[in-house]
Amino acid sequence: MAADKITPENFGVRGHVTLWSIDEKTGLHTPIFSQHNQIQYSWGFIAAKQLGYRAQADRPSYHISALYIEFENQENPADVIATTGFARDVGINYYNSLSGERDFLRIPLSLEPALGVSSGFEANLPISQQANQLTFFAQTSGTTGVRGKAFSNVVNSKVFAATLVAAPVFSDRTKDAVFARTMFTGANQVTKEASSQIGITWDIAFE
Secondary structure, eight states: OOTTOOOGGGOSEEEEEEEEEEETTTOOEEEEEEEEOEEOTTHHHHHHHHHHSOOBTTBOOOSEEEEEEEEEEOSSTTSOOOOOOOOTTOOHHHHHTOOTTEEEEEEEOSSOOEEEOOTTOGGGSOGGGOOOEEEEEEEOOSSBOTTSOBOSTTTTEEEEEEEEEEOSSTTOGGGOEEEEEEEOOGGGOEEOOTTEEEEEEEEEEEO
16 A cells, blocks of 8 residues: 555555755755655654643643754765664654764754645545645754764765654753654765755645
């Protein structure tokens, strides 16, 4: 069954990721590639917290609000980063155990998510409620990862994975919860270039 095919047996939540090269001088967005993601089990925790609790001043909000962008610094930028499959129970503990030249950027979403309808789903929704998809966007920024590794074209920082995250208290990473994650094949891994950033558009559809 195709990952994006809508059938009665395949209702749920799914996502699609597009990477962009963003020219810092002109702002030009050039698409690099697109692929599907994996929804992690902890998305249920995020949804339950967000849907089941009223917003109050002393209660953190678990809306999706950040991206983790994983990278590795390399001597040879042509080298492919070895990646393996990952289980749906992978959460923030994975990032706490990174070692060597691997690190990640923790980036707040730069825009409010756009609301839309996933392709082919329009007929399933009332006319007055034509919305079941959120589109998130963020781009690389800064020169240092969470673990202190440099993120720069000088050290051949190569992006190989990304994660969509709820960060209810942005100043406290221990409260982060992982919604979805994706890893890039060798051909789709992107090396940081001078005068450009890497952007990620992430569509999440609830079907």
